[in-house]
Amino acid sequence: MGLNDYARALLAWPGFAPSPRQTAKLEVLTVGELGFADGATLEQLWQRVRELGLQLCPLDLAPAWRLVYLDQPEEVETARHKAPRGSITVLSPPPSDADEFPKGFYLRRMDGQLWLRGYTCGLDVVWQPDAVLAALISP
Secondary structure (H helix, E strand, O other): OEEOHHHHHHHHOOOOOOOOOOOOOEEEEEOHHHOOOOOEOHHHHHHHHHHOOEEOOOOOHHHHHHHHOOOOOOOOOOOOOOOOOOOEEEOOOOOOOOOOOOOEEEEEEEOOEEEEEEEOOOOOOOEOOOOEEEEEEOO
16 A cells, blocks of 8 residues: 555554454545535534544554555545545544644545555644545444
8 A cells, every 4th residue: 555654654653553453333424424514624523423423533443444445446636735536534533733743544546556645734624525534433
């Protein structure tokens, strides 16, 4: 799989620790499906996920999912300052509040290659209604 520099920074972060192997069920939905027709900030998304009885994913879930989710469709359109089409952002608690440190991971297929990519953004950035997210279904 491909990694960008933000993903490498997350994997090297001292607090990153793979958890014991276990089965997880994910809910994949858009920002709009969470009830935000005009978009939402990460903090609003995290709050809504909890309100719906879902959980934020542990940071190590995204790399594990990337290893098994091999048939992700590819989208070629990219846009600056928004989640790329076809990507799935795995909602997890941020390892740091610093805007320049990655907030988490997203999965993407680009040019035929599977990617685990990290992303940065300020907590005030509004995610578009069509951004696709994954949250953990509570056991």
